[in-house]
Amino acid sequence: MSAMTRSGWLALLFLIAAVLGHAKAASLTLEKGRPFTQSGFEQLIEDALPPSQPGQRLALRTLTPSLPMNNSTNQPVLLDLADLQIDRARGRFEAELVVQAEGGRRNPLKLVGSVTTEVEVISLTAPVAAGSSIDPSDASITWIAEGRLPEDALRDPSQLKGMEAARRLPAGKPLREGDIRPASLVRRNDVVDIVYHSNGMEISLLGRSLSDGSSDAMVRVINGDTGKELQARVIGQKQVEVKGMTR
Structure with missing residues (x-):
């Protein structure tokens, strides 16, 4: 059997892709003078993309021809998606x-890209200073290439509940586990x-903390009455507990 030519292999790959996820009919109307942009292309192909796993999506970037493409017609232009072939293995x-333009003429247009x-990961909508509390409402969804995903990337806004910034955090950058820590109550x-x-027995009095601490953390405090330094466990907002009656 003769070796399959390169074009034959390409045809086979595209046939497999078509079986796995063939394009659905889709169309886009460009108003007079409106260019054909990357966002317009994404809108056109949205319903034709094969399903992805939760928290994932396929990003198609047009390389040839480059977008945006000018539209110099004097009437709306209809773009129909006739076929879409996706080769994930080759990233193509x-x-x-x-x-369909003026006079009903129908012209083919081929686009090739990556x-x-x-x-899906999470990032902050605004910069946060070190030590400032963070809430799930401070986060938004950011999409990054799977190959660039850090192993410790945070992917659920609920992971920010009861946390604070371990360092100054910029907006828009994917958050990682080391960027946050339990919020300090003291x-x-x-x-x-x-x-x-x-x-x-329980006795309560005022004192001063010598260190920061989150819930259940041990901190050093000074008894306000005796001036004695003690080890105490954080049990609430500006509240610590000492076992035993040593004061």
């Missing part, structure tokens, strides 16, 4: 369009409520 696509699998030099527990 080919799209066949039919352009295909990238993108994944901060250095805070006036805190020191609660003593011993043998069923």
